Amino acid sequence: MNAKPQGVIGQSVQRLEDRPLIIGKGMFVGDISFAHQLHMRIVRSTSAHGLIKRIDAQAARALPGVHAVWTAQDIPEIGPIDFREGKIEKLEPYRQPVLAIDRVRYVGEPVAAIFASDAYIAEDAADLVEIEIEDLPVIMDARAATGDFAPGLSSEAAIITQGFGDTASVFATAYAVVEIDVTVGRHSGVPLETRGAIGRYDAARDVLELHGAAKVPHKNKETLARLFGRPAAALHLFETHVGGGFGVRGEIYPEDILVLAAALRFGGAVKWIEDRREHLMAANQSREQHHKTRAAVDEKGTLLAIENEFWHDQGAYPRTHAMRVAETTCGILPGPYRVGAYKALGHYRLTNKTPAATYRAPGRYETNFVRERLLDAIAAKLKISRIDVRKQNLISSDEMPYARPLCVLEDDVSYDSGDYVGLLDKSLKAIKWDELQGELAERRKRGELVGVGLATFVEKSGLGPTDGAHVCVDTTGAIEVITGGASVGQGFETVMAQVCAEALGVDYRNIRVVHGRTDRIDFGIGAHASRATVMTANAVHAAALIVREKALSFAAELLQSDAAMLDIIEGRVIRRGESEGPSITLGEIANHLRPAAKLRRGREPGLSADGWFDTDHQVYPYGNQIAVVSIDRETCAVNVEQYVIAYDIGRAINPVLVRGQILGGFAQGLGGALYEEFLYDERGEPLSVTFVDYLMPTANEVPNVEVIIAEDAPSPRNPLGIKGAGESGIAAVGAAIASAVDDALSSPGAVTQLPITPQRLKKIMNRLGRA
Amino acid sequence: MKPAPFTYHRPLSIDEAARILSDVAEHDGRIIAGGQSLAPMMAFRVARPHHLVDINEIAALDVLTIEDAALRIGARVRHARFIPGAIAGPTGELFAKVMPNIANYSVRSRGTFCGSLAHADPASEWCALATLLDAEIIAHSVRGERRIDVRDYFDGAMSTTLAPDEIVIEARMPVLREGTRTGFYEFSRRKGDFAIAMAIVAFSVENGRITSPRVSIGGAEPYPRRIHEAEAALDGAAPDAAAFAAAADAAAAAVDPMEDAMTDAAYRRDIVRAATRRGLEQAMQ
Numbered sequence A: 001m002n003a004k005p006q007g008v009i010g011q012s013v014q015r016l017e018d019r020p021l022i023i024g025k026g027m028f029v030g031d032i033s034f035a036h037q038l039h040m041r042i043v044r045s046t047s048a049h050g051l052i053k054r055i056d057a058q059a060a061r062a063l064p065g066v067h068a069v070w071t072a073q074d075i076p077e078i079g080p081i082d083f084r085e086g087k088i089e090k091l092e093p094y095r096q097p098v099l100a101i102d103r104v105r106y107v108g109e110p111v112a113a114i115f116a117s118d119a120y121i122a123e124d125a126a127d128l129v130e131i132e133i134e135d136l137p138v139i140m141d142a143r144a145a146t147g148d149f150a151p152g153l154s155s156e157a158a159i160i161t162q163g164f165g166d167t168a169s170v171f172a173t174a175y176a177v178v179e180i181d182v183t184v185g186r187h188s189g190v191p192l193e194t195r196g197a198i199g200r201y202d203a204a205r206d207v208l209e210l211h212g213a214a215k216v217p218h219k220n221k222e223t224l225a226r227l228f229g230r231p232a233a234a235l236h237l238f239e240t241h242v243g244g245g246f247g248v249r250g251e252i253y254p255e256d257i258l259v260l261a262a263a264l265r266f267g268g269a270v271k272w273i274e275d276r277r278e279h280l281m282a283a284n285q286s287r288e289q290h291h292k293t294r295a296a297v298d299e300k301g302t303l304l305a306i307e308n309e310f311w312h313d314q315g316a317y318p319r320t321h322a323m324r325v326a327e328t329t330c331g332i333l334p335g336p337y338r339v340g341a342y343k344a345l346g347h348y349r350l351t352n353k354t355p356a357a358t359y360r361a362p363g364r365y366e367t368n369f370v371r372e373r374l375l376d377a378i379a380a381k382l383k384i385s386r387i388d389v390r391k392q393n394l395i396s397s398d399e400m401p402y403a404r405p406l407c408v409l410e411d412d413v414s415y416d417s418g419d420y421v422g423l424l425d426k427s428l429k430a431i432k433w434d435e436l437q438g439e440l441a442e443r444r445k446r447g448e449l450v451g452v453g454l455a456t457f458v459e460k461s462g463l464g465p466t467d468g469a470h471v472c473v474d475t476t477g478a479i480e481v482i483t484g485g486a487s488v489g490q491g492f493e494t495v496m497a498q499v500c501a502e503a504l505g506v507d508y509r510n511i512r513v514v515h516g517r518t519d520r521i522d523f524g525i526g527a528h529a530s531r532a533t534v535m536t537a538n539a540v541h542a543a544a545l546i547v548r549e550k551a552l553s554f555a556a557e558l559l560q561s562d563a564a565m566l567d568i569i570e571g572r573v574i575r576r577g578e579s580e581g582p583s584i585t586l587g588e589i590a591n592h593l594r595p596a597a598k599l600r601r602g603r604e605p606g607l608s609a610d611g612w613f614d615t616d617h618q619v620y621p622y623g624n625q626i627a628v629v630s631i632d633r634e635t636c637a638v639n640v641e642q643y644v645i646a647y648d649i650g651r652a653i654n655p656v657l658v659r660g661q662i663l664g665g666f667a668q669g670l671g672g673a674l675y676e677e678f679l680y681d682e683r684g685e686p687l688s689v690t691f692v693d694y695l696m697p698t699a700n701e702v703p704n705v706e707v708i709i710a711e712d713a714p715s716p717r718n719p720l721g722i723k724g725a726g727e728s729g730i731a732a733v734g735a736a737i738a739s740a741v742d743d744a745l746s747s748p749g750a751v752t753q754l755p756i757t758p759q760r761l762k763k764i765m766n767r768l769g770r771a
Numbered sequence B: 001m002k003p004a005p006f007t008y009h010r011p012l013s014i015d016e017a018a019r020i021l022s023d024v025a026e027h028d029g030r031i032i033a034g035g036q037s038l039a040p041m042m043a044f045r046v047a048r049p050h051h052l053v054d055i056n057e058i059a060a061l062d063v064l065t066i067e068d069a070a071l072r073i074g075a076r077v078r079h080a081r082f083i084p085g086a087i088a089g090p091t092g093e094l095f096a097k098v099m100p101n102i103a104n105y106s107v108r109s110r111g112t113f114c115g116s117l118a119h120a121d122p123a124s125e126w127c128a129l130a131t132l133l134d135a136e137i138i139a140h141s142v143r144g145e146r147r148i149d150v151r152d153y154f155d156g157a158m159s160t161t162l163a164p165d166e167i168v169i170e171a172r173m174p175v176l177r178e179g180t181r182t183g184f185y186e187f188s189r190r191k192g193d194f195a196i197a198m199a200i201v202a203f204s205v206e207n208g209r210i211t212s213p214r215v216s217i218g219g220a221e222p223y224p225r226r227i228h229e230a231e232a233a234l235d236g237a238a239p240d241a242a243a244f245a246a247a248a249d250a251a252a253a254a255v256d257p258m259e260d261a262m263t264d265a266a267y268r269r270d271i272v273r274a275a276t277r278r279g280l281e282q283a284m285q
């Protein structure tokens, strides 16, 4: 269906979800409580690797107010944490136990759980648990020699390969070979709201409930129902308001399982709220990879082949995502460029750090940095401009759809649509690239260290295969849209309401959107990997169109008119073009469709419908980012002076929300580029467990960003033409800033590591004689 | 991040506070003022005082005034009080210049000047400023009152020569002469963070020559100190780029910088040099 020009799709209407948040009535996981609930506190390993010799919990158990203390022995029925997508044979033995068994592998690993009448007592009791650990040698670098995860199990849990073509022969004959060796630092999503989980067993209904779910409630319900051996209808997940997801929230962690197990065993509610220190040592970390990458090129800089060997630092255990980040790394690295032949080889290595998983734009933040470093290196080697080398290799719009024999998230890569060069030209124009070169040259002459850098990228979004939604009009004309989606604060309700409103012909404010409740709908894909709008909105659209058909066919009979001659305007069915003529409201139609209503005459009761959306491929939005930076010659601090992000989203349902996604993502990308890093000492002690040491950019550090939202290449893969927006802002910030810093130092390839801290930059500048 | 159990006391007078502290000091009793350092440490259970003696109800500690050419700052005076105009003259200007660099607004509206001195973080701006101004710390206990010269006050990083039963009731420092020029520069990775290093400077210019130069460096060593080598490089010199560079080099050479996981001594030394020069340049603006 084509958009009506005046429709609500494409308008930056106000968010439906803001009212409770603004008046302080939001309901976050910490706000949920049940009568007589117990509070859980986790006792965590203080050793990065060692054998558990003894755990003495006597004193803790004796503390008044303590209900129970569990170690692994107390929960023999609970196995290790499964992978979200099911069994993965070779990783099975590496899965994390809910409480450590015999051995600990990172500082922060849960060893015991305290259940007490309040959170203070629980923490007092945790202090009383004595754990004796015999230290074992640690592996703190994924490139170092491998060791034993357990006797007979190597710390190299897997090797991942993807590729096509014969790279060896291309390299053997290429005009030039360019090599880089680069590192992306360990950082992650650090939402304002930490994790939290409340397990509750409702004996009256025999239902086990998990409150505080986020991101993928339905998937997690499946996994948890399997783990607890409960039928699907006897375990439900409930999402609350979520203060930021970013990949780390909403996965199944040991704590989620523990509160459920305890709720079952104690027959009540058990609450756990993560504190910040725990979050910085126990929630999924991400990003850390080392890449040795080389490109074979011809004399014009055409990419003939890429070979990439990388070491993925997974931390101590695979988590629910298993090898997803490393696999995505292989599949997406070539990005928006044509490449004749390609070979990726990833070492999926376990180390003695906090386990890693996805963080907003997983596998892309990393590979965009690597690949764009490579493109810059090619430009430098062949003495061509950084823009020319990109334009030369960008896939052109007439090559779309562009398939390549790689795979991302078990989906064969096939870019659906795009005008990569056209979008790059828009950004170059916005930043006035040519004039800028003159200005920068002028400033450099005056002794300033200033430079501009750019990066282009393809995103991936809307992984299927299927999502459904239910749309129901009540007898007052109010509408409920029930989805299996999730809201991590991105404006999900508003967007779904806009899509439904447009298809149905109602005011979007008259729509309530249900999400994050497994008891209202059987299936749902949740909100992750920029898929909610693509998948769920298209399902809502389909359901709304069916409801529309039902309403029109009923009204046609009543208004004695051909259904094709009718329209729905603001919830009222009228004859097309006749605002004064006979009409009937959707509420009235719903009333006539009640089961007992006379006029129903054999029609299916209710003005409601299920709608489904199926797709066999992801969609591929794309973009580019340009940074202008200056460097303080003495402190070596990088100041981002200007930033442009251009992004083709296919179709923006709500441009302000898209902009919000991009700006929020950018701030996080800036963190990974300049500030945020989880550091460990050589014994595996985490050094970044408070906000004094883990530096998030604040309003002071985040510059203004010029956002260009393009709709040049709607996706042909769904009726609305949508592509996702969630990860575009963050995706290439490390890449673009690194390029700009190089330029400011007039030294291509100077930056090989993120984040670019002043301390590291000082060393680079000393080496280059620029300090 | 819930504190360990403690008993809470809220005295209404300095003497009452001193009495309570004298009773509880040996049970790790501690003063709480703004709580902006102590409360986070208790949340992390790095600090586990069994008793907290809250001095926020003692109105007598509110003093902020200049008396006999000395600035008096009572123990209940918050960082945020030092807005421009709060204190007269170049001393007041310098305080107002420094204050916005401490933390963020909510911390500044709670944390106290004397609490910063008691806490003695190496990168505390107020500790560096008290050092620059040759402050005296007035410590009160049941045993009486003691005046501690700032040079004898710091004892190491986050460590002072205060006895466990002593309360800092006030800090006193001679005000700068009218016409004194002041400058402040610090470098932290984000605005409001504890600085990697900082310089606070003050000097006068008479007949085109620098007189009474003072250079205080904070953040680089376990506690701030005046760098006499840098002051000597300035004394009597024309206030120009050459003198400032010489002083900056002297300061960088004189410090023995701390190291941590992120920051090595060489980098911190470079920051001392840059901060000193920039502080001096600012004083001339």
Ligand SMILES: Cc1cc2nc3c(=O)[nH]c(=O)nc-3n(C[C@H](O)[C@H](O)[C@H](O)COP(=O)(O)OP(=O)(O)OC[C@H]3O[C@@H](n4cnc5c(N)ncnc54)[C@H](O)[C@@H]3O)c2cc1C
Residues within 6 Å of the ligand: B030, B031, B032, B033, B034, B035, B036, B037, B038, B039, B040, B055, B075, B101, B102, B103, B104, B107, B110, B111, B112, B113, B114, B115, B116, B118, B119, B121, B123, B124, B125, B126, B166, B167, B168, B169, B192, B193, B194, B195
């Ligand atoms: C996010 C954040 C950022 C910060 N950034 C900075 C910064 O950039 N620069 C900076 O200097 N500080 C910074 N601080 C610390 C802040 O300035 C504190 O307020 C200050 O260090 C302590 O003052 P307080 O009144 O809060 O003391 P409290 O936290 O109440 O006490 C600190 C210690 O001093 C003792 N104490 C306090 N008052 C007295 C007294 N009168 N007599 C004896 N002992 C006493 C206490 O017993 C305790 O041991 C920051 C704090 C936070 C939370």
